Amino acid sequence: xxxxxxxxxxxxxxxxxxxxxxxxxxxxxxxxxxxxxxxxxxxxxxxxxxxxxxxxxxxxxxxxxxxxxxxxxxxxxxxxxxxxxxxxxxxxxxxxxxxxxxxxxxxxxxxxxxxxxxxxxxxxxxxxxxxxxxxxxxxxxxxxxxxxxxxxxxxxxxxxxxxxxxxxxxxxxxxxxxxxxxxxxxxxxxxxxxxxxxxxxxxxxxxxxxxxxxxxxxxxxxxxxxxxxxxxxxxxxxxxxxxxxxxxxxxxxxxxxxxxxxxxxxxxxxxxxxxxxxxxxxxxxxxxxxxxxxxxxxxxxxxxxxxxxxxxxxxxxxxxxxxxxxxxxxxxxxxxxxxxxxxxxxxxxxxxxxxxxxxxxxxxxxxxxxxxxxxxxxxxxxxxxxxxxxxxxxxxxxxxxxxxxxxxxxxxxxxxxxxxxxxxxxxxxxxxxxxxxxxxxxxxxxxxxxxxxxxxxxxxxxxxxxxxx
Numbered sequence: 302x303x304x305x306x307x308x309x310x311x312x313x314x315x316x317x318x319x320x321x322x323x324x325x326x327x328x329x330x331x332x333x334x335x336x337x338x339x340x341x342x343x344x345x346x347x348x349x350x351x352x353x354x355x356x357x358x359x360x361x362x363x364x365x366x367x368x369x370x371x372x373x374x375x376x377x378x379x380x381x382x383x384x385x386x387x388x389x390x391x392x393x394x395x396x397x398x399x400x401x402x403x404x405x406x407x408x409x410x411x412x413x414x415x416x417x418x419x420x421x422x423x424x425x426x427x428x429x430x431x432x433x434x435x436x437x438x439x440x441x442x443x444x445x446x447x448x449x450x451x452x453x454x455x456x457x458x459x460x461x462x463x464x465x466x467x468x469x470x471x472x473x474x475x476x477x478x479x480x481x482x483x484x485x486x487x488x489x490x491x492x493x494x495x496x497x498x499x500x501x502x503x504x505x506x507x508x509x510x511x512x513x514x515x516x517x518x519x520x521x522x523x524x525x526x527x528x529x530x531x532x533x534x535x536x537x538x539x540x541x542x543x544x545x546x547x548x549x550x551x552x553x554x555x556x557x558x559x560x561x562x563x564x565x566x567x568x569x570x571x572x573x574x575x576x577x578x579x580x581x582x583x584x585x586x587x588x589x590x591x592x593x594x595x596x597x598x599x600x601x602x603x604x605x606x607x608x609x610x611x612x613x614x615x616x617x618x619x620x621x622x623x624x625x626x627x628x629x630x631x632x633x634x635x636x637x638x639x640x641x642x643x644x645x646x647x648x649x650x651x652x653x654x655x656x657x658x659x660x661x662x663x664x665x666x667x668x669x670x671x672x673x674x675x676x677x678x679x680x681x682x683x684x685x686x687x688x689x690x691x692x693x694x695x696x697x698x699x700x701x702x703x704x705x706x707x708x709x710x711x712x713x714x715x716x717x718x719x720x721x722x723x724x725x726x727x728x729x730x731x732x733x734x735x736x737x738x739x740x741x742x743x744x745x746x747x748x749x750x751x752x753x754x755x756x757x758x759x760x761x762x763x764x765x766x767x768x769x770x
Contacts, residue, residue, distance in 0.1 A: 307487050308487055311487040314372060315339075315343035315344060316343060318343040318374065319340055319343030319344070320335060321375060321382060322342045322343075322574075323339060323571065325378060325382060327568060328567060329567045334505075334506060334509035334510065337502050337503075337508075338552070338575070339502075341499060342575070342578075344480050344498065344545075348476045349581075350367075350371060351455070351479045352455065352475060352479065355454050355456065361454070362450055364488070367487070409754070413518070413522055416525050420529060428494075428496060428500075433539075435539050435541065442473075442481060442540055443478075443540045445475075446480075446481025447482070450482040450483075450485035456631050456632055460634060472584070474580065474582060475627075476542075476545075476582040477546075480495045480545075481495055493539070493540050495540075496537055496539065496541070500538075503548045506548070507551070508520055513559060515742055515748060518754065520742075523739075526738055527735055530734050532727065542582050542583055546579050546732065547732050547735070549575050549578050549586070551732060551735035553574075553575030553576030553589075554593055554596075554698075554736060555736070556569070558694075558739075561597070561600050576589060576590055577617050577619065577620065578616075580617045580620040585709060587621060588706055589702055591705060592698045592701055596695070599694055640712050647711075657722035658722060661727050662730065663676075667727055671734050672730075674737075674741050675738070675740065675741050678740070678744045678747070682745070682746075692740060695743075699733065706726075710725075
């Protein structure tokens, strides 16, 4: 009975831990956004707790010890909240719950919401019903999670030099495998409860963020497009680290942009924390950290305000250095893929890459209509009537990151293989889908279209939220 209650207790602790961090980071964020950010932040910090225990030589395979450390950290955060925010905390949270208005009940929104819930149910059911079976999980993430849970340490037998997969497993930071280990340690039958939490969180967080800019009807439509993206929906039910990294990258960058637009530091702090944590899950997220720094640097150029790009760079550098040092001084391994530091022109390589890039990027089988819509909106915004200069920085950031992402594959110091594009590059495009849908939603054509729909149907007022700065 005691062991059966442990998974429930662990879920509660993860939520409280993440919610406390969100409350400290951005007390003015909406209650819905705080709820959406709670589990991913809780899981991200939990992986650092386990990493820290490993570095201190403390085995993390004892469930009650592990949960006790989480509880201790929660107590510290609550004590800080008590001292800093107690006068506002009681009235603030009560006011948030009291001010939650009934959502606009119109037929279109009800249909879209029902579709969102149906897709979520299908993804969750598939995740918890089927065992882990994809190659990368069986031989990497889930395997490392199981062994770490059994041995109580990250530097375990998976990284034994006699293991032919040891060097391959060093390509990816340990955030996600440690999350899977946590699930096994506290008694879950499947580690895929972790990807379920991330999938539900990105749905709620994405909805909460773009609701700041548009109506509930448009928000529901673009949220549905996100979770309907075929390949993203499929991988969200598998034990893959791509969906968690997608959460940190997309929600982090959208939070940064929202903070700039609303002049609200809570969004900026949350964005820095989330984007930095993404590096702890996938190494290529450093490119998105660079893109975020690009966005913050250009925005702060006129006022010579460069605190935020520096903070974001530091947030991305810390997990990168932590894993690099752990690899070299504890595991004594090198990353499996080398990147050339000097540029060289290879026409044949560019030709093959270009063909594969186009076919993969614009494959409706992989990404539905999301990237087609984005491309159409980009072209449409070139017309002066629809030009939206206020969001030009966001569009520039997307193309800047995509350029770096393609350059990364070109510069890999091994013989080019087409499977890179149809597998690894394809999964990396998950990061771009929410960013592109966000831009599409913000564009004047989208705003005009959904405004006309509401006007024609004479629906009740459904206006964007305008959070106080």
